[in-house]
Amino acid sequence: MEPEKILNISVDCVVFGYDITTKSLNVLVIKRFLEAEGKVLVDDYVLTGYHVYKQETLDQTATRVLKELTGLTGQYKKQFKAFGNPDRLTNEKDIIWIKNEEFNLRTITIAYYFLLKTEDVDVNKNKYQAKWFPVNNLPELGFDHKKIIEEAYEDLKIKCLSEPIIFKLLPDKFTINEAQDLYQSILGIEIDNRNFRRKLINKKYIIALDEKQVGVSKKPAQLYMFSLDLYEKMFKKNYLINI
Structure with missing residues (x-):
């Protein structure tokens, strides 16, 4: 029925x-x-x-x-x-x-x-x-x-500025440029490359991997992953990144 x-x-x-x-x-x-x-x-x-x-x-x-x-x-x-x-x-x-x-x-x-x-x-x-x-x-x-x-x-x-939800839209392993491209796509603004990179890689829950991109024509970039476990342990509520 x-x-x-x-x-x-x-x-x-x-x-x-x-x-x-x-x-x-x-x-x-x-x-x-x-x-x-x-x-x-x-x-x-x-x-x-x-x-x-x-x-x-x-x-x-x-x-x-x-x-x-x-x-x-x-x-x-x-x-x-x-x-x-x-x-x-x-x-x-x-x-x-x-x-x-x-x-x-x-x-x-x-x-x-x-x-x-x-x-x-x-x-x-x-x-x-x-x-x-x-x-x-x-x-x-x-x-x-x-x-x-x-x-x-x-x-x-x-x-997206107060919670790490953008990582639901990215591959499990991503580059800093890919994360920046996503933020720019959502927010509709240009973000300073150097400033963004420095802020993101300094977050303890953004883990640098011993891996690089494969199958790309240019110089392969470093891959990273987001650790939800680390994020939840470190913060009850925190701004992920300040643009």
Whole structure:
């Protein structure tokens, strides 16, 4: 038997993914398409979201959303805001979609964001026609999902300076330049190379490895790793790095 839904409460998930090759912070969205009698009524993109089941916590719903979209579990997630304006679903295309899907026009959504690497999601085999878009170059979005993404992004900018969450977006072994590129991609600013390097390698929880890059055309760079155990032992709350 299908679980019973709470018809006016949903969870929407902003999935951030970092592409280390293009140095781009991206958002994963899915295709929303509807046609009738040969006429296209809706053709845009939306975040992935579902109604909350009555026996679920909000966190469980968010975890379910991500698993159904990507097949992944155990990723970093944060609940950051509820969106409940009465007019949040009243765009003409949204009303058409809502009538077709038969869900509540006055739906309140609890928004989460997840952090993962773009390479961990095979979009070519995704049944939802999921696609990555740069966070600063989004397609036409349905509902109030552009606003939700923008607010998630602002929260991520603040969070990445106070907690070591960027390492969820990097390989387990990374170079200082790769860490700097990621910070620059998230914050949208240029960071002084020398100053950044000095601050990062002086952190005791950034461990220098006896390894260097392989398969690169230029001089291979030193590899590092982030030690969560050391970080948690040393700090209850501390700014990871001051830009």
